[in-house]
Structures are given as structure tokens and as C-alpha cells.
Amino acid sequence: MNEKITFTLNGEPISVTTDSDRMLLWVLRTDLNLTGTKFGCGEGFCGACTVLVDNEAIRSCQTSLKDIKGKHVITIEGLSNNGALHPIQQAFVDHDALQCGFCTPGMILNAYSMIIKNPNPSMKDIIENMDDNLCRCGAHNRIVQAIQSAAKIMQGGK
Amino acid sequence: MNQKTKKAWRNDAYAKVTGKAKYAADLKFHNMLHAVPVYSNFVHAKLRHVDTSQAERVEGVVRVLTAKDVPGAVRWGQIQKDYRMLVDDHIRCHGDVVAIVVANTRAIALDAAELVKIEAEELPMLFDPDEAMKPDAMLIHEDKGTNIVAHHRVRTGEVQQGFAQSDHILEHEFRTQFIEHAYMEPEAAICNPRSDGVMDVYGGMQHPFSTRRFTAAMLGVKLSDVEIIEVPMGGAFGGKDDTIAIICARTALAAQLTGRPVKMVYEREWSIRESYKRHPYKMSYKMGIKSDGKIQAVQCRMVADAGAYCSVSPWVTWRSTVQCCGPYKVEHVHCDVYAAHTNNVFTGAMRGFGAPQVNFAIEQLMDMAAEKVGMNPIEFRQHNLLRQGDTTVTGQTLDTHRVSLDQVLDTVVDKIDYHTKLKRCSRGKSKSDELYGIGLALSYRGASLGAEGVDFCSAIINVQQDGSILLETGVHENGQGAETTMIMLLANELGVKKERIRYRRASTSTIPDGGTTVASRGTIMGGGAVVNAVKILKQIFADGLADELGCDENSIVFENEQIRNQQGDRSIAFDEAILRLFSRQIYPYAFGVFQAPQVSWDEESGQGNAYFTWVYSCQAVEVLVNKSSGKITVTNAVAAHDIGKAINRSGLLGQIYGGMTMGMGYALSEEIISENGIIITTNLNKYKLLHSTDVPDIQAIIVENNDPVSPSGAKGIGEPALEIAAAAVANAVYQATETRYFELPIKAHRP
Numbered sequence: 090m091n092e093k094i095t096f097t098l099n100g101e102p103i104s105v106t107t108d109s110d111r112m113l114l115w116v117l118r119t120d121l122n123l124t125g126t127k128f129g130c131g132e133g134f135c136g137a138c139t140v141l142v143d144n145e146a147i148r149s150c151q152t153s154l155k156d157i158k159g160k161h162v163i164t165i166e167g168l169s170n171n172g173a174l175h176p177i178q179q180a181f182v183d184h185d186a187l188q189c190g191f192c193t194p195g196m197i198l199n200a201y202s203m204i205i206k207n208p209n210p211s212m213k214d215i216i217e218n219m220d221d222n223l224c225r226c227g228a229h230n231r232i233v234q235a236i237q238s239a240a241k242i243m244q245g246g247k
Numbered sequence: 248m249n250q251k252t253k254k255a256w257r258n259d260a261y262a263k264v265t266g267k268a269k270y271a272a273d274l275k276f277h278n279m280l281h282a283v284p285v286y287s288n289f290v291h292a293k294l295r296h297v298d299t300s301q302a303e304r305v306e307g308v309v310r311v312l313t314a315k316d317v318p319g320a321v322r323w324g325q326i327q328k329d330y331r332m333l334v335d336d337h338i339r340c341h342g343d344v345v346a347i348v349v350a351n352t353r354a355i356a357l358d359a360a361e362l363v364k365i366e367a368e369e370l371p372m373l374f375d376p377d378e379a380m381k382p383d384a385m386l387i388h389e390d391k392g393t394n395i396v397a398h399h400r401v402r403t404g405e406v407q408q409g410f411a412q413s414d415h416i417l418e419h420e421f422r423t424q425f426i427e428h429a430y431m432e433p434e435a436a437i438c439n440p441r442s443d444g445v446m447d448v449y450g451g452m453q454h455p456f457s458t459r460r461f462t463a464a465m466l467g468v469k470l471s472d473v474e475i476i477e478v479p480m481g482g483a484f485g486g487k488d489d490t491i492a493i494i495c496a497r498t499a500l501a502a503q504l505t506g507r508p509v510k511m512v513y514e515r516e517w518s519i520r521e522s523y524k525r526h527p528y529k530m531s532y533k534m535g536i537k538s539d540g541k542i543q544a545v546q547c548r549m550v551a552d553a554g555a556y557c558s559v560s561p562w563v564t565w566r567s568t569v570q571c572c573g574p575y576k577v578e579h580v581h582c583d584v585y586a587a588h589t590n591n592v593f594t595g596a597m598r599g600f601g602a603p604q605v606n607f608a609i610e611q612l613m614d615m616a617a618e619k620v621g622m623n624p625i626e627f628r629q630h631n632l633l634r635q636g637d638t639t640v641t642g643q644t645l646d647t648h649r650v651s652l653d654q655v656l657d658t659v660v661d662k663i664d665y666h667t668k669l670k671r672c673s674r675g676k677s678k679s680d681e682l683y684g685i686g687l688a689l690s691y692r693g694a695s696l697g698a699e700g701v702d703f704c705s706a707i708i709n710v711q712q713d714g715s716i717l718l719e720t721g722v723h724e725n726g727q728g729a730e731t732t733m734i735m736l737l738a739n740e741l742g743v744k745k746e747r748i749r750y751r752r753a754s755t756s757t758i759p760d761g762g763t764t765v766a767s768r769g770t771i772m773g774g775g776a777v778v779n780a781v782k783i784l785k786q787i788f789a790d791g792l793a794d795e796l797g798c799d800e801n802s803i804v805f806e807n808e809q810i811r812n813q814q815g816d817r818s819i820a821f822d823e824a825i826l827r828l829f830s831r832q833i834y835p836y837a838f839g840v841f842q843a844p845q846v847s848w849d850e851e852s853g854q855g856n857a858y859f860t861w862v863y864s865c866q867a868v869e870v871l872v873n874k875s876s877g878k879i880t881v882t883n884a885v886a887a888h889d890i891g892k893a894i895n896r897s898g899l900l901g902q903i904y905g906g907m908t909m910g911m912g913y914a915l916s917e918e919i920i921s922e923n924g925i926i927i928t929t930n931l932n933k934y935k936l937l938h939s940t941d942v943p944d945i946q947a948i949i950v951e952n953n954d955p956v957s958p959s960g961a962k963g964i965g966e967p968a969l970e971i972a973a974a975a976v977a978n979a980v981y982q983a984t985e986t987r988y989f990e991l992p993i994k995a996h997r998p
Contacts, residue, residue, distance in 0.1 A: 124273035125266015127481070129431050130515040134931040137431055165266035178264040185255030185897045188905065189726025190263030191431040191481030197264060219939045223931060225431050225482050226726060227905030229942040 096157050099167025109155035114138045116154050117164060125165035125194045129223070136222030139195035140164050146202035165194035168201070177201055180239035181232070188226035196222050200236040208244055212237060255897040257731045258750055259479065259724070268479045271451045272435035276508035279437075280309055281353040282501045284517060285346040285363045289338045290924035291387075291590045292367035297345055302362040307355035309505055311363060312347040312497075316504060319467025323496075325457060325489065327396075327557035329388055330593075332465055332493050338367060339387055339555035341925050342521035342592055349501045349509060372924055376552045376587035377529065387555060387588040394588040396553045397561035399568035401582040401640055401853035409544025409579030413535030415619045421532070421608040423991045425552075425919035426525035427934050428597055432481020434513040434522070436495040438502035445756075446473050446499050451480035452491040453725045454763035459755045461492040462499045473499070475755040483725040484909070485596035485765055489558050490522040516929045523558055523595035524919055526551040526586070528567070528604035535579075536616045540630040544579035545572050545640075549605070551594070553586040558595035560586040562699040565848075567601035569857040572640045573609040574652050574691035575631040580640045582853065590924045596765055598906070602692060602970040603913060607991060610688040610974035614981065623669070624978070625660055628689055629653070642854040645861065649952035651889040655865040656689055658887040658948055663687075663867045675985035680874050686978025687867040688971035693858025694962045695768035695843060702768070702843035704761035706776035708737065708784055709751075710835035714822040716743070719751040721761015722773035727965060728898035729769045736774050736894050736959055740781040742805035743821055767862070767963030770894060772841055774959035780839025788824060791833040795819050844956055860956045863889040864967040866907060868943070870979040877995040879980060881911055881943045888967050889950040892960035896949065899964055903947035906968020912937045914973035918992050 092109040095102065098121070105116060117123045117140070126149055129137030133148040140149045141163040142156075168175045174182065177197050187193045196219065203210060203218045210218070215233045224232065262268035299311035314321045314335035324330045334345045346363050350356035373379050373387065379394040387394055410416060436450035446466065452458045455475040463473045475495070480487065494511060501509040513521075528551050535544040549567060553560040564584045571582045617627030632652045638644050660666065665685060673682035696702045706720040718737050724730045730750040738745040751757075761772070782800070788810060789800040796803060796819065798812040811818035819827070828835050848855035869883040886903050893899055916935035920928045928934040953960040973991060981987055984995060 118273075123266075124269065127270075127432070128272065128512070129433070130931045132515070132930050132932065135431065135515075165264075169265050174261070174264065181264045182257070182260040183254040185257065185260075185901055187257075187260065187263055188728065188901060189431065189480060189482040190259065190268055191270065191726075193263050194266045216939050221938065223431065223936055223938070225429050225484070225909070225936060226901070227908030227937075227942070228901065229908065229937075229939040230904060230945060231901070233939065 092155065094154050094158050096159060097161040099163055105154065107154065110153050112150050113140065113152045113154055113157060114149035117149060123164050123166050127191055127194060129191065136195045136199060137192050139198045139222065141198055141202055144202060144205050146199040165198060168197065176242045177236065177239040180235040184231045184235035184238065186228050186231040186235040188228055192222060192224045196224070196232055204240050204243060208240060210240055257728055258734055259730065270432055270435065270479050270481055271437060271449050272512045274437050274449055275510070276437065276439050279508040279510055280349050280351060280501065280505060281356050282347050282349045282498055282509050282511040283353065283356040283360050284344040285348060285360045286520065287338050287343065287345050287365045287367060289367050289369060290341045291370045291372045292338045293370060294334055294336060294338060294345070295366040295368060298364035299346060301364065302348055302359040305355060305359040305362065307351040308348060308359045309351065310349045310501065312349065312501060312504065313345065317465055317500060320464040323461050323464045324557055325559055326561055330489070330493065330556045332496055340590055340592055344521065347497050347501055349505060372590045374589050374591055374924060376550050376589055379587040379589050380550065380585060387590065395585060396557050396588060397564045397586040399565050399584045399850065399853065401568055401571060401580050403640055403642065403854065404579030406544050406546050406579045406581035410535040413543040414538040415536045417534045417612060417615055417619065419532055419612065419989060421530045421989050423528045423604045423607060425527050426597060426913060426917055427519055427919050428484045428486030429931065429934060429936055430482030430484060430486055433515050433518040434491045434494050435511070436491070436498040437508065437510045438495070438499040439508040440502050440506055444472060446503060448473060448475045448495050448499055449478050450491055450495045451478065451487055452495065453483040453487045453723050453765060454492065455723060455755050456760040457488060457763060458492040458495050462496040465496040465500055466503055477723060477752040477754065480725055484598045485600065486522060488596050488763060488765065515931065519929050519934065520926055523593045525597035526560065526563055526594040526604070530604065530608045532608055532612055534612050534616060536620060538620055540620050540622050540627050542575055542577050542616065542631050545577050546581045547571055549584045551586040552591055553588050554591040554593035555588060556593040558593055560594060563596065563601040565699055566693070567605045568853060569641055569693060570602050570605050573606065573613065574633050574689055576633055576637055577640050591921060592926060598909065599966050599970045600766065602966065603910065603973060606688060606690055606971050606974045607977060610971060611977050611987065614978045624687065625656065625665065628656065632689065633691065641857050643856045647956050648860050648954045651863045651950060651952050652689060652691065655863050655887040655889055655950055658950060659687065659865040659867050659885050662946060662948065663885040665867060668869065669982065672982035674982065682872040682874060682983040684979040684981065684983025685867065685869045686975045686982055687865065688974035688978065690864045690967065690971045691861045692864065692967050692970060694771055694860045694862055695766050697858035698846045698848035698855060702762065702772065703840060704772035704776045705759050705838060705840045706773065706780045707758060708780045708837045710825055712825065712829050714747060714825050716748045717751045718748050719753040719758055720773040720776055721758055722769040723764035725764055727769065727902060728895060729764065729773065732770055732895040732898055733773055733777055736777050737781065740778060743808055767965040767967065769963065770961050771957050771963050772843065774894065774961055775841030775957060776839050778958035779841050780837040783837035783839055784835060787833060787835055787837065791828045791831055792819060792824055841958055860954055860962060862962045862967045864971060866971050866975045868975045868979050870976065870983055872980060872983045872995050879915055879993065879995055881976060884943050884945045886945065886968065887948040887950050888964055889952055890964050891954035891957055891962040892951050893949050894959065894961050899949055900947045902964045903968045904945050906965065907945055907972045908937055908942050910969040910972025911976060913991060914976035915992055
């Protein structure tokens with residue numbers, strides 16, 4: 090059913106009129122041209138489509154548009170500030186925590202959600218939190234290191 | 248975990264962490280249509296009729312295409328032209344595509360695809376390659392007259408005599424599974440018919456030139472009429488060759504026939520259903536050993552399931568043949584390797600390419616043989632491994648580069664403290680809930696294509712008036728960091744900052760066919776081309792700046808953004824040198840080629856100089872096996888690889904981590920399961936990749952012995968990093984449980 094859905098996207102208010110049963114992933118990619126959010130499996134198994142809704146990491150391929158009414162959505166495009174990388178993005182660059190880069194936006198947003206809730210995560214916390222975001226290039230250990238280093242920087246330490 | 252001290256650099260990292268990197272599915276064109284494939288419910292059937300009328304009547308459907316609409320070739324392939332890009336006679340596997348629906352939206356195309364009616368007459372099915380090889384077996388491709396796709400041999404010495412001289416005989420059968428590449432990015436293609444008659448193709452593929460051949464063939468046009476444009480790709484691992492080439496060709500067909508841009512993006516389920524897999528192998532090995540620890544003879548017979556189409560099965564099985572005895576001296580060898588057609592999903596290239604299967608068998612046999620003669624696994628390997636100047640089982644003398652098996656073996660044994668830990672292994676008994684084991688595996692791997700193909704590659708260096716440099720090569724960025732490596736190599740060779748260099752993403756119309764970016768050949772072949780292009784560029788500088796420098800190309804020195812003579816009393820800044828060359832009507836432009844050195848192969852005897860150089864590798868792992876659940880956990884891993892020379896150190900380490908991780912998934916969890924030819928592991932919940940909690944600490948050690956045969960000194964790492972991990976895990980599981988597992992994935996039963 091076509092419906093006007095209003096929500097906040099990367100800090101800006103936005104309204105989209107479309108079938109509100111459509112999944113957020115496809116609205117972002119197709120209607121709003123935000124292609125940084127990736128389609129990997131379509132069933133919520135891989136995590137490539139992870140975005141933040143009210144700071145909670147969710148699978149946008151499994152979240153319908155009507156479920157985000159009035160909420161704040163952050164995609165990878167909303168993380169950097171005027172071209173300056175967010176500390177998590179910078180840590181992924183510095184640690185070479187990516188190869189093909191297809192899982193990277195979802196990894197970064199899932200990590201961001203965790204750090205918001207747990208600013209000082211242990212290695213074990215990070216490994217467990219990232220468990221359901223798949224990476225076929227096998228960058229897992231570097232991703233974990235990058236997140237740990239970013240969490241420290243975000244706390245103001247080094 | 249290895250703590251990084253230096254910040255890494257990749258030319259595409261910024262785009263990838265910000266979501267700005269545009270993969271094929273992220274592109275769109277004005278007036279674009281959407282296409283989807285139509286599958287049948289059959290696995291093996293004679294196609295009678297495809298009724299598209301109902302689908303065509305759906306509002307928003309523009310065309311429904313079948314084999315009858317193809318102006319060029321319907322059947323194509325890299326070796327045998329047996330793949331039906333759209334089915335024209337028989338459906339031979341469940342992933343076969345019968346039609347393409349082209350519509351204004353993807354949703355309309357998906358709905359209409361359900362309305363395509365396929366009438367077909369079911370045929371008997373074959374799923375066992377051994378059955379398929381019998382003389383009276385039903386033929387999957389009648390025109391071939393046989394189901395056997397490939398048969399390679401090694402014949403050296405007198406194997407029966409070798410067994411007669413042996414004190415012990417080991418005979419075992421090993422089996423491996425179908426493996427999915429599971430690149431995170433499912434296949435996607437967009438084709439845009441240009442006003443000049445050229446078809447532009449954007450897609451995630453690792454072999455643009457093969458994609459161009461498939462596409463031009465299907466459209467019935469010349470190679471120059473199709474331009475494949477490189478875009479970032481979300482992983483390949485050998486898997487983005489044939490299938491994505493075929494998807495690009497079908498998309499181009501739709502674009503050609505509608506005159507509009509067309510996009511085709513695959514669902515994960517379609518990708519797993521249709522795309523080729525790693526070959527499952529059945530391997531029978533017989534090994535004769537003397538009591539003093541010397542391998543006397545090896546006889547082996549391997550059968551690989553090629554599935555419904557040939558793809559590159561003859562090449563995959565050839566590598567298994569060459570590496571059938573591992574990196575060891577064996578005087579008497581009799582080896583037969585076959586690939587045979589079945590109605591299973593077809594199989595083709597995947598990282599490792601016929602080596603992981605063989606290594607799983609031979610490296611376990613090495614441990615078993617060591618135990619038989621009462622030797623330590625390391626000591627037994629040291630008794631048999633190939634050293635400088637030794638001759639391989641295919642008659643190749645290894646004397647053109649450093650043969651470093653001892654070095655990689657010693658490095659790993661020391662680093663992981665193998666000998667101490669071997670004594671602690673549980674061998675089926677422990678006081679805790681877990682059994683502990685350590686295992687190791689060793690390999691040599693022929694670099695690049697070897698005698699399976701013509702092997703050359705090119706690079707273009709085009710320096711601009713302002714001193715910025717455009718670099719392009721015939722190798723493709725698959726996600727591995729090939730562009731970064733090429734930039735680093737050029738910066739080093741020219742003595743300039745890497746920030747000067749922009750990697751120009753090549754298209755098939757701007758650079759000659761450099762072959763496919765597979766076979767761990769990107770760095771050695773592309774890098775060789777870059778080094779050879781630099782030599783030409785240096786000549787241009789020496790000639791053009793003779794007044795300033797007064798030296799020839801051999802004594803010109805490029806360093807610290809300066810160009811100088813050897814004595815250092817005459818020099819010129821790089822920027823200034825470029826300006827002077829342009830003012831003298833000289834282009835600082837060079838086209839370099841690296842032609843791989845000659846290799847040879849005789850199919851009858853299985854003898855020849857199979858590869859022009861080799862990579863030497865050793866990996867070891869420690870495991871815990873839970874006594875009640877049987878769950879196997881890898882707790883620590885160490886790898887050492889002699890890759891010649893490190894150009895992109897961080898990229899190299901990343902390849903080792905990734906390759907080992909994929910190899911451990913091969914050992915423990917990954918398996919494509921089919922029932923009567925229908926894959927049931929259709930998405931990433933059922934197809935089990937390793938997750939972050941499954942990945943152990945991995946210590947990667949880069950061993951450098953500059954390779955004189957490689958212009959850059961470097962070899963390759965992508966596949967060496969994967970090909971022995973499963974064997975190391977299997978050996979560790981044995982030391983933990985005292986049970987040998989002959990099948991992959993290893994499913995440890997409760998002790």
C-alpha cells in the first residue's frame with residue numbers, strides 16, 4: 090500500500106511515498122540512490138545491508154519501510170562528516186581491514202552500534218558482536234583490531 | 248593477533264569505507280530495463296517448448312528472450328563450447344537458464360518469470376562421476392561421445408617395481424566436497440548500447456577479456472564491438488569467471504535487442520544454484536615407503552566431478568596431476584586424473600584450483616607414512632622434500648630459483664613450537680572435555696598458468712605534463728588489492744611518491760588481453776609487465792635527457808623524485824624532467840609486456856617443465872576437539888610462504904589471513920549439498936562460512952627469496968595461502984583424536 094513515511098535519514102528529515110511494506114534496503118538503494126548499503130543475501134544472514142535505526146544495528150533487507158516511521162536511520166553515507174572519516178572508518182583504512190569492501194559498510198555500522206552501547210569493548214566483546222557479519226575475504230582479525238583501536242580513539246585515548 | 252605498527256594504504260580504501268565505491272549493482276542508466284533469468288524445475292530433460300506468451304502479456308514486460316532470439320552463438324565456453332547460455336536442446340542441470348525476462352522494473356520481471364511455461368521430457372540423471380565414466384553410461388553431451396572431460400597422467404619410473412622395493416604400503420581413499428565461492432557480492436551486470444554501435448558492459452568479473460569473448464559470441468559481433476569496463480568487485484576467489492561472463496552476455500543480448508540499457512542483478516539463491524563450484528574429488532592413493540623413511544612409489548587415481556559443463560575442468564585437473572605427490576621426490580609414479588560430466592552443478596575455477604584436494608590427501612599420507620616408519624612428521628618430510636636442483640615427479644629440475652621448502656618448514660616448526668607441542672597431543676585421551684592436537688602441511692605450487700595456457704600480460708605507464716602518472720595493467724582488481732600493489736611497485740621502480748600515481752581502471756578496449764586475474768598471477772605477471780614498462784620508460788628518459796644527464800638507460804638512477812646519473816653529479820627533478828621531455832616532443836609513455844618463460848608438457852607421459860617458477864609454503868594449526876559435541880576449534884595458526892619478494896606487505900598478509908580462513912572453512916564447515924541434482928544449501932544460513940568467533944589467531948610470515956625469473960622478483964600468494972590449511976587441520980585433528988578423517992568437511996564423531 091502506498092503510504093507517506095517520514096523519518097530522519099543521516100540527520101536530515103525525509104519523506105518517502107511508496108509501498109510501505111517494501112524493505113528499507115531497496116528504498117535506500119533504488120529510491121534514494123544510497124548504494125553504500127549492500128545486498129548480499131536478502132535474508133538477513135550476511136550483514137552486508139546493516140544500517141542503524143535509532144543507533145541499533147539492523148538488517149535493512151528484513152526491515153520494512155513502515156517499521157522506521159519517525160525513527161533515525163544512519164547509513165554508511167551518513168557516517169563521515171564533510172569528507173572527514175569517522176574514527177571507525179579511519180581505523181578500517183589504517184588496519185587494512187578490508188579487501189573487496191562489500192561487507193565493509195555493514196561491518197562499520199555494526200561496530201558503531203556496539204561502541205555506542207559499549208564504549209570500551211573487550212576483544213571478546215568485539216569478536217562476538219561481529220560474529221554474524223560475514224566476510225569472505227577473511228579480514229576478520231583485522232576488522233576486530235580496527236574496531237578496538239577506533240573505540241579507544243572515540244573515548245579520547247590512543 | 249599481529250599488532251600493526253605502520254598504517255596501511257590502499258588506493259580504494261576511502262571509497263570502500265564511505266560507501267562511495269560503485270559496484271556493478273550500484274550503477275544505473277537513464278531509461279534502464281531490468282532482466283531476470285528463468286530456470287526450469289528439471290535437472291536433466293529434453294526441452295520441448297518454451298511458452299513465453301503469457302509472460303509477454305504482462306504490463307511492463309518488454310521482451311522475453313530464449314535461445315531462438317540469439318543472433319550469435321548460444322553455446323560457448325573457455326575450452327569446450329558446450330555451455331548453453333540459454334538452453335537450446337537439453338536441460339543438463341538445475342541451474343540451467345531457459346529464458347530471460349526483460350521488463351520496466353525488476354518486480355514486474357520477477358512476476359512475469361513465473362509465467363514462462365517450460366515443456367520438457369525428463370531424462371535419466373547421473374550424479375556419480377565414476378558411473379559416468381563407465382563405457383555404457385548415458386551421455387550428458389551426446390555430441391562428445393563420452394562423459395570424460397579430461398584425463399591427465401604422470402608416468403615416471405616403474406611403479407610396481409617401486410612397490411616391490413617398499414617395506415610398507417599405505418592405501419587410502421579420500422573425498423572432498425562441492426564448495427561455493429560465496430563472494431559477498433552476488434553477480435550483477437549492466438549493459439548499455441552506445442550510439443557508435445559498441446556495447447558497454449559493466450560487471451563484477453575477474454576475466455574481462457573472457458567476458459568480452461562470451462558477449463561478442465552471443466551477440467554475433469566482433470571483439471572491438473564490445474567494451475568491458477572495470478568496476479569494483481565484491482570478491483571472486485576464482486568464481487567470477489564463466490558464470491558472470493555468461494550473465495553479462497545475456498544482459499548484453501537484452502540490451503542489444505531492446506536498444507536500451509539493461510541491468511541484471513542476481514539473488515543469492517540464483518547465484519548458488521547457477522554458478523560453478525569447486526570440484527569434489529575422489530582420490531585413491533597407494534604409497535610405498537622404505538623403513539629408512541624414503542618414499543619409493545606413488546600410484547593414484549582421482550576422479551573429479553565436472554558437473555554438466557566443461558568450464559576449466561581440464562586445467563583444474565591438470566594442476567592436480569602436476570602436484571599429485573606434493574613437494575617430494577618420488578622415483579616411481581603412476582597417476583591418472585579424470586574429470587567427468589554428471590547432472591550436478593558444473594565445476595570450475597576456485598582459489599587453489601585442483602591443489603587443495605590433492606594436498607588434503609598427500610599431506611595426510613605423509614603423516615601416516617611417518618607414523619608407519621616410526622618417524623616424526625617433520626623428519627619424514629625432511630627425508631623426502633625437494634631441494635635445490637632436485638627433479639619433480641614430472642621431470643622438472645628446480646634450479647632457476649631458490650627452492651626453499653626447508654626454510655618455510657623450519658620457520659613454521661620453530662614459530663609454533665611444533666616439536667614441543669606434538670608431545671602434548673591428546674591422541675584420543677585427555678582428562679578435560681577437550682582433545683588437543685597440532686598439525687602441519689607443506690606444499691609447492693606452480694606459479695601462474697604453467698603449461699595450461701598462453702601466459703603474458705601488459706602494462707601502460709603514461710606520465711602527464713604535470714608529473715602525475717597514469718598506470719594501467721592487464722590484471723584486474725578482484726578485491727585483493729592488485730591496483731595498490733601495481734602502484735607501489737611502480738612508485739618504487741620510478742623512485743617517486745605513490746601519490747603521483749593514479750591507477751587507471753582499464754577496459755578491454757584500452758589495454759591488450761592480459762588473461763584472467765586468477766592462478767595467483769596478478770603480481771607476478773602484472774608486476775613483470777610494470778617492471779618491463781619502466782625499463783622502456785627509462786630508455787625514453789635517458790635518450791630525451793642526454794644533454795642533462797649524459798648517461799644511458801642502464802646507468803640512469805630514479806630515486807627520491809629525482810633522476811640522476813650514477814655518479815650523482817648530474818640530476819634533474821622528476822617534474823622538471825617531464826616538462827623538458829614534453830617540450831622536446833617526447834611522450835613519457837611506455838608499454839611493457841611480460842611474456843612468461845617457456846614451459847612444456849607431454850600429455851602421454853605426464854612429463855615436462857610444468858611451471859616457470861614455484862611458491863613454497865608451510866602452514867600449521869592447533870585444534871581442540873570437544874569430546875561431547877565433536878566440535879573442532881582451531882585455536883592458533885602459523886603460515887610461512889616464500890613469495891619471492893614482498894611488494895605490498897600489508898596486502899600479502901591480508902591474503903594469507905584470508906586464504907587460511909577460507910581453507911579452514913573448507914576443512915570444517917563448508918559444503919554445498921545437493922539432493923538429486925538440486926542444491927539445498929541455497930543461502931548463507933545453510934552454507935556455513937567461518938564467522939569471526941571461528942577464526943583463530945593467525946601468524947603470517949613472509950619468506951623472501953627474490954625470484955630471478957620474475958622481473959619484479961615477486962611471485963604470488965592468493966592460492967598458496969589456501970591450499971594446505973585443510974590438510975594441516977586434518978593432521979591436527981588426528982593428533983587430537985587418533986582418528987583419521989578421509990572426507991571433507993571433517994565431521995569428528997564423538998570419541
